[in-house]
Amino acid sequence: MIKIAAAFFAMFIYFSTYAQSVEKIDFQNQNAGNTAINIAVSKYDLFDGNAFYDKATSFAQRGDFNQALPLFGKAAFEYCVVKNYNKYGQAIIKMSNMHYKLGNFKEAEDILLNVAVKNYSKLHSNSGLMNTYYLLGNTLLAQNKYTQSMWFYTQQGILAKELGNQNSFIESLLGVVQVKIKKKDFSLALRDLKSAELLAKARNTTQFGDEISAARRTIAGQLAQKK
Structure with a gap:
């Protein structure tokens, strides 16, 4: 294939x-x-x-x-x-x-x-680049290329701020959360997750609810095992 x-x-x-x-x-x-x-x-x-x-x-x-x-x-x-x-x-x-x-x-x-x-x-097209960077973040994460994945999620977030696209900025944060979870940086992942959750609540959107809940469960489970 x-x-x-x-x-x-x-x-x-x-x-x-x-x-x-x-x-x-x-x-x-x-x-x-x-x-x-x-x-x-x-x-x-x-x-x-x-x-x-x-x-x-x-x-x-x-x-x-x-x-x-x-x-x-x-x-x-x-x-x-x-x-x-x-x-x-x-x-x-x-x-x-x-x-x-x-x-x-x-x-x-x-x-x-x-x-x-x-x-x-x-x-x-900054909006086109922003979306492409997000997809690159996902694709690189799937290959366990954490440093490169983090870089593209960060670039997405930078463009999202420039364009005033809050949803894409939240999306980039959640991408960074997934990278940190994979790297087992659970405390740092939780910090970014809280930021994403606060931004989502401020926008009164439930678009990211399932993703935030799943990440929170994963982090909580991993932190509990360390105690």
């Missing part, structure tokens, strides 16, 4: 590179005064990308991630070629998520780090 996923990712990178070369040719043609529609680009359209994306979403909702993954890849390719980089970003995030669901954490990490981060950086 991992070999297949890795091969598909390599193919996807090839397609992305090809799409970028098509854009370069199109740009050069325009500079040369060529008013003809670029044939390579005209083969692809937003409708095809949306069709692939919707079909992939349907498979993903049914839990068929193996079927959804290549369709999200096709959607990403179509979006890239027609230069719709917002939808392209959504599709590659979905590709990473499918890999994550399948337990292909390294492949999920590679897509986020090598494709998604670059895409949102070019778009100057």
Whole structure:
């Protein structure tokens, strides 16, 4: 499974590179005064990308991630070629998520780090980067890469503060809590958990209730064993 996923990712990178070369040719043609529609680009359209994306979403909702993954890849390719980089970003995030669901954490990490981060950086999208950093935190945590995971959760929190996104800031804190639990830094994890809980109460949101309760039980259980 991992070999297949890795091969598909390599193919996807090839397609992305090809799409970028098509854009370069199109740009050069325009500079040369060529008013003809670029044939390579005209083969692809937003409708095809949306069709692939919707079909992939349907498979993903049914839990068929193996079927959804290549369709999200096709959607990403179509979006890239027609230069719709917002939808392209959504599709590659979905590709990473499918890999994550399948337990292909390294492949999920590679897509986020090598494709998604670059895409949102070019778009100057801090909200896109913020979400990608959160997903990188999760993916790296799943691989027991605690230092890197902590760094990306922290970067998410920094951007969340800049954007005034309190929910994402709470999310980043809870990510840091999970890293500290894994590292058995239970006292520090409890401190951050209390901060997240206070912020959630101040916002009068129950969105993080289950996650906070589960973390509290884990920490309490581990601290009780130390007594």
